[in-house]
Amino acid sequence: MPNRRSLPLAAFHKHNIVVVIPAFRVEREITKVLEEIPDFVRYIIVVDDASTDSTPALVQSHAQDDQRITLLCHKQNLGVGGAMVTGFRRAQELGADVVIKMDGDGQMDAKYLPDLITPILKGQADYTKGNRFRDFPSLAKMPLLRRIGNLFLSFFTKAATGYWDLFDPANGYVAIGADALAELSLSKLDRRYYFETSMLANLYLIGAVVRDVSMAARYQEEQSNLYVHRVLLEFPPKLFATFIKRIALKNFIYDFSMTTIYILTGLPLFLFGLIFGVVKWIQYASINVPAPTGTVMLPTLSVLLGIQLLISAVEIDLRSVPHEPLSRPRI
Numbered sequence: 001m002p003n004r005r006s007l008p009l010a011a012f013h014k015h016n017i018v019v020v021i022p023a024f025r026v027e028r029e030i031t032k033v034l035e036e037i038p039d040f041v042r043y044i045i046v047v048d049d050a051s052t053d054s055t056p057a058l059v060q061s062h063a064q065d066d067q068r069i070t071l072l073c074h075k076q077n078l079g080v081g082g083a084m085v086t087g088f089r090r091a092q093e094l095g096a097d098v099v100i101k102m103d104g105d106g107q108m109d110a111k112y113l114p115d116l117i118t119p120i121l122k123g124q125a126d127y128t129k130g131n132r133f134r135d136f137p138s139l140a141k142m143p144l145l146r147r148i149g150n151l152f153l154s155f156f157t158k159a160a161t162g163y164w165d166l167f168d169p170a171n172g173y174v175a176i177g178a179d180a181l182a183e184l185s186l187s188k189l190d191r192r193y194y195f196e197t198s199m200l201a202n203l204y205l206i207g208a209v210v211r212d213v214s215m216a217a218r219y220q221e222e223q224s225n226l227y228v229h230r231v232l233l234e235f236p237p238k239l240f241a242t243f244i245k246r247i248a249l250k251n252f253i254y255d256f257s258m259t260t261i262y263i264l265t266g267l268p269l270f271l272f273g274l275i276f277g278v279v280k281w282i283q284y285a286s287i288n289v290p291a292p293t294g295t296v297m298l299p300t301l302s303v304l305l306g307i308q309l310l311i312s313a314v315e316i317d318l319r320s321v322p323h324e325p326l327s328r329p330r331i
Contacts, residue, residue, distance in 0.1 A: 006114035007121065007331070012040035015121060015330060018096035019113075020087030022080045023104035024049040027058055033102065034062050034069065036110040041068065045090050046104070047083040048073045055104070080172070081195030085186045092181065097121070097330055100175040108173045112215045116175040119211050123329030126180035126208035127199070129166070130173035132217040153235065160242040161200040162250070163210055164318050172196050173215070177327035180208045194238050201242045205249060209325040250320075259320075262313035270306025273299040 019041050023030055030046075037044055046069060048056045056073055063069035072086055084101060091099045098120050102108045112130065119125035133150070150170060157169035174196070183206045190198035203210060251260040277299030284291040 006118045009038070009040060009114065011121075011331060012038075012114065012117060015097040016043075016095055017041045017098050017100070017113075017117060018043045018045060018091040018094060019100045019102055020084060020091060021046045021102050021104050022049060022083035022087065023047065023051065023055050023059070024077065024080075024083075025051045025053045025055060026104035026106075027051075027053040027055045029106035030055055030058055030104045031062060033104055033106055033108075033110075034059070034066065037102075038110060038113060041100075041113070043091070043094050043096070044069045045087045046071050047087045049079070049083045050074045050077040079192035079195070081189050081191040081193075081198070084195060085189060085191070088181060088186055092178075095178075096181075097178050098175055099178075099181060101172060103172055109215065112173070112213065115213045115215070116173070119213075120175060120177040120327055121330045123325055123327055124209075125211040126177050126325050126327045127203055127210045128175045128213050129168075129196075129210065130171040130215045131166075131168045131212035132171060132215060133168050134212075134214040156236075156239050157197055157200070160239040160246065161197065162204040162246055162317065163200055163321060165321055166200070166210060166212055168212070169197060169200065174199070179327040180206070183208070183326060190238075192234075194235065197235075197239070197242065201246060204246065204322065205254075207322045207324070207326065209322050257316075259313045259316045262309045262316075266306045266309025266313065268306075269302045270310065273302025273304075273306060277303065 017040060019037055021030075021033065021044065023046055026033075034044065034046075044066070046059045048059065048071065050073075056071060059069065059071045063071060070090065072090060074083065074086070078086075080103075087101075088099060098117050100113060100116060102110070108130075116128045116130070119128050150168060154167050154169055158164045158166065161169075172195075180203065184199075184202055188198070188202055189195060200210065247263070251257065251263060280291055280295050280299070284295075
């Protein structure tokens, strides 16, 4: 059920609410998606990402009856991120207060729009996203492979982006306030399926507050091609690169804190102890002679001290999630 703390529907009509729909070969679902969008949404931007079916024709036909709809077409497929960048830019031109991403495949229930928008208009968050893992009855309908993939993906995404208090990172039902959107460098967002994670990573670097919004999982007959090969092959290197970039920028470029000191001392100690210990173990094992006590203790103490310092750095990082929104209250 939608959150009872949402604003009354009448309050949303006072604001410029824009929905962006990245669409790619969704001719079976797009009409229903457009019909479900409530009337408090002032503009609906559909970005057709070079569909080869009748998706753009259906949107154009529906636009004749609904003046809120604008159709933008890509000549070549740019991916969901590329479509959203196009939509974001048009939404900014329209003076949007809040921009919501809804996919064109019908998985995102429009009744949750108020829940996504309310924290942003109240100045409580800069970015909101759906979380399907708090609705257990509906969660059972989620394909098992997606549930397992989300559990692992959530942890690694938390580490990579710095938003340790979020879950369900692959949920693409999101909303962003105009103030946070203006701070983002859209050119740095990933153009493909890593788009949602790259959004979180860039939001963290500008200090944006992100909140989960509970909602039911909504799956129909569509087949997912995301987890099997993209999570296993594409996501790990991108998540690792995102993690390294975040740690480097936050602790060595934007700031210099105790976390920096812990990393600069803990990581060399850990690596020295590990490498030195392995080398000495191989050396003494090859001649079948017990290693001296000092040779054993030196790498052991180095590894233990290094781990302790790195744990201290992680503890500080866990407490460093942004809590002061960039967005000003609009109500």
